Amino acid sequence: MQSIRGSTRLLQRHRFSISNTLRFTSSSTSCGSWSENESRRLGFDSFPCTRAATYLISSLKNVGFSSSAIPKQNFTYSSRCFSTTGDSVQGSPESDCVVPQRIKFKRLDKTAKHIMQIVDKEAVEEVRTLREIPEIKPGYIVQLKVEVPENKRRVSIVKGVVIARRNAGLNSTFRIRRLVAGVGVESMFPLYSPNLREIKVVDKKKVRRAKLYYLRDKVNALKKH
Amino acid sequence: MIQPQTYLNVADNSGARELMCIRIIGASNRRYAHIGDVIVVVIKEAIPNTPLERSEVIRAVIVRTCKELKRNNGTIIRYDDNAAVVIDQEGNPKGTRVFGAIPRELRQLNFTKIVSLAPEVL
Numbered sequence: 001m002q003s004i005r006g007s008t009r010l011l012q013r014h015r016f017s018i019s020n021t022l023r024f025t026s027s028s029t030s031c032g033s034w035s036e037n038e039s040r041r042l043g044f045d046s047f048p049c050t051r052a053a054t055y056l057i058s059s060l061k062n063v064g065f066s067s068s069a070i071p072k073q074n075f076t077y078s079s080r081c082f083s084t085t086g087d088s089v090q091g092s093p094e095s096d097c098v099v100p101q102r103i104k105f106k107r108l109d110k111t112a113k114h115i116m117q118i119v120d121k122e123a124v125e126e127v128r129t130l131r132e133i134p135e136i137k138p139g140y141i142v143q144l145k146v147e148v149p150e151n152k153r154r155v156s157i158v159k160g161v162v163i164a165r166r167n168a169g170l171n172s173t174f175r176i177r178r179l180v181a182g183v184g185v186e187s188m189f190p191l192y193s194p195n196l197r198e199i200k201v202v203d204k205k206k207v208r209r210a211k212l213y214y215l216r217d218k219v220n221a222l223k224k225h
Numbered sequence: 226m227i228q229p230q231t232y233l234n235v236a237d238n239s240g241a242r243e244l245m246c247i248r249i250i251g252a253s254n255r256r257y258a259h260i261g262d263v264i265v266v267v268i269k270e271a272i273p274n275t276p277l278e279r280s281e282v283i284r285a286v287i288v289r290t291c292k293e294l295k296r297n298n299g300t301i302i303r304y305d306d307n308a309a310v311v312i313d314q315e316g317n318p319k320g321t322r323v324f325g326a327i328p329r330e331l332r333q334l335n336f337t338k339i340v341s342l343a344p345e346v347l
Contacts, residue, residue, distance in 0.1 A: 149298070150329065173299075180326040181345045183289065184305035195298055216305065 120169035127170070127192045134199055136174050136191070138162050139207035144176070144189070145198040158187065159202070163212040177215060184216070226257040226292040227264060227307060236288050236327075237320030237342075239311040240275025241268045244285060260287050260294050261334045263316075266309065277311070277319075285309035286316075286336060288327050302328060302347060310339055318342070 106114070127133075136142060139162065146156040160178030163186070172191040177184065189196060227233065231246045244266035249258045258264050266285045271277050289304040296302070304326070311319045318339050327343035340346055 148329075180347065181324070183308075183325040185326060185347065186303040186305075188293075188301035188303075190299045193299060195300075 117169075123170045124192065133191065134201050136162055136165060136199065136201070137204075138165055138210055138212050139205040140201050141203040141205065142176060143200045143202050144196055146189070147195045147197050149195070160187075161205070161212070161215070163215060164210070177212075184219075226259065227262075227287055227290065228257055231307065232269065233266065233285070233287070234289075234306050234308040235285075235311065236308040236323055236325050237310045237318055238322045238324075239318070239320035240277035241271050241283075241311055243268075243270040244309055244311075245269050247282070250284070258287055259292065260290055260328055261330050261336075262287055263312070264309070266311075283311055283319075284314070285311050286331070286339070288323075288331065288339070289325065294328060294330070312336075 142162050144158040146158055148155050158176060160176035162174055163177045164175040166173045170192055173188050174191055175186055175188045177186045227246050229246050229248060233244045233246060235241045235244060246264045246266055248265040249255045250263040263284055263286050266283060268277055268279050268281045271279050287309050289306060289308040291304060291307055293301045293303040308325060310323060313319055316336060323339055323342040326345045326347045327340055328347050332340045
């Protein structure tokens, strides 16, 4: 009894959250066919077969599993706990083994955010295996070899103090301050940019801040800090 | 982001020392000028015994700004001061030397003479 009540509440909650986006799941597809057909309909055929994709498909499997059940058949969606009257609607193999009592399903935007995090981490790992990127913290004196595609030469050995670092996954950036021809110049580079051929840490200074913007007012020998 | 009433340093040896922006050349009612834009300036301070004198109205091109300059590859350049190079009506610099770092974008805007005179092209 309680499981039916809980399941109806669950069903209503799922209906509210997914009514707009997953309207097509209430069609007559059986849950067992959440396979390449469904993933293609969701437009995921070009998705890389990564952890993120399997996470999404499995989470949507859980949704479709519960929402495609018809409420008249009281025992169908609780068939994980009970055995049904012989209806073979639920045939997915993973329902038999690990059976949680409640289907935990995050809001779609939370799921999407989580997937973006996974995708971002994978991209960062991919770049890290290609190039060696040392750790850069504010206060380090760093020498970069920056490739400029306009000149087609590897010009620009950039050497300066790191004054800021912003962590944003693949878009992590850091700022370097240096003196060029008597003028102070700050440059910001993406940490995983392919234009940064080489990053070398020359020196480390002790600072007590994460962002060293106070160096803009101090003019005396910025590199000596 | 240079607008009228902005004071600018001079990055060449034309004889002026400080300029004040009066007007931005381009579309009418344009609010801000960035690196590579031509502006009309008045000389607020000049080196004595040079062809340029105080309160003369001339044109200049902006070469350095404190506002960041964004590039297509995701890098950003930001200078410590606002500076301009005095030019004539065609776009040739009036001075013979240029001081300080000049960004690379000036080359695409047909200020090649300034870029060639620059001690450091960023």
